[in-house]
Amino acid sequence: MHHPSVLHHGRTGGGIAYNREEFEEICERGLDLSPTKELLIDESLIGWKEYEMEVVRDKNDNCIIVCSIENFDAMGIHTGDSITVAPAQTLTDKEYQIMRNASMAVLREIGVETGGSNVQFSVNPKNGRLIVIEMNPRVSRSSALASKATGFPICLKWQRNWPWVIPLMS
Template sequence: MENVLSMKVHTGDNIVVAPSQTIDNHEYHMLRSAALRATKHVGIVGECNIQFALDQSSDKYAAIEINPRLSRSSALASKATGYPLAYMSAKIGLGYSLPELVNTVTKKTTACFEPALDYIVCKHPRWDFTKFELANRNLGPTMKSVGEVMAIGRKFEEVLQKSIRMLDIGKDGLVLNRQNNKSFNEEEIEEHLQTPDDDILYYVVAALHKGISIEKIYHLSAIDPWFLKKINNIVEIERKLKSSALDQKLLTDAKQFGFSDKQIGRAVKKKELEVRKIRKDLGIVPVIKQIDTLAAEWPAETNYLYLTYGGTENDISITSKDNGIIVLGAGPYRIGSSVEFDWGTVNMVWGLRDGGEKMS
């Protein structure tokens, strides 16, 4: 997993993506080997996570911390990959070896198989500074968020905008919000980029609107240019929506980049339901994709699903003839990591299945 914001921001306050997007194969295996050496030296049996700081210009890296326990990052990794870290850790503690443990998603492979992702996950922290008016909104080494949400999709742009909507803070995405951003001059924007707060992403957008280069934004904010280019893609789609006719290609691009019908309607001066009708008439609808922990190398036996416009066919088909029960996820609670609510949902599924119900 990789933090989007700079090292000066606590991981709990950082936007996190999985899998890592900006490190190459050499850097990945360098850090992986270092992590394995560290856990072997410490004598870890079970689960732990290690955080590294990497200087990509020199290959220098430093271990920031090692957590020999289940943590917020562990919960995020489990939900992002479908790999049940807590379950596997408990079994290892009881004396089982990884080859003895069956992957609970595929039911065929063992726990030795490392998760492989053919999608991207974005964890976005939720702050509640409106309830603490005197609190310092600047982000730093002290964690200030009260919870987090997790979005799944095929593009970084898509999951970033999805996660913002899930925060329930009155925003429909990164751009085209009902609450217009205040007008700032370049000097104010640059100051906010250097000293990040909970609105750092919106200052990046403001900088792009002002024509400030990605290179300059990078030097001010320390956000990797890869992420800045992806944010700029969202800004470019916004510009096209405001200046071009809403044809099938533009509407498809907008949906694949995480724009909601409400955002699109705001740009083209149409109501949300009008955009929805146009979209459905053009056959632009989301597809159901399945998380299988191994990037479709093995078929999944469990239904861990997400919706995306970045696909052409459904991974599963559900018809009225199935006469089964669909159980929706608990959704984002935005307090803590919400693992306990996910556990409640899973137990409900188990209970219904034990009662003879067909689960979809």
């Protein structure tokens, strides 16, 4: 087992273990508090760089990256508490293209046929390892930032198809 490790089972009893002793302590406490007696153990991404891609796909499988977004704070800071910059400033072209292609593949695999989505990535600054950490098959808080940064009305475009959707931009 590599450390640090992130352990959680829900709202309480989780934590970050930096060594075997902490790992065992957090596991014991978490299992005691878990109604299912289960824990989720994740690799820690603390210190990794975090990026987002705002993607739009239409019914003809045309996909575009509306905007790349970079979280100024490294992983370990809650996304809602992190400063974000659009477009991303420190991505290499190779990293951008990998994230672009992966974002489109994720939408296709999940089955998002039309509309806006947000795909989040983490990159290890030491070795360049890149992983998808989350995908939201809908417009999100980041969509408003992407719309403001680019002028592309992500939310308004899809409101025509779904008039009950409330636009995030005025």
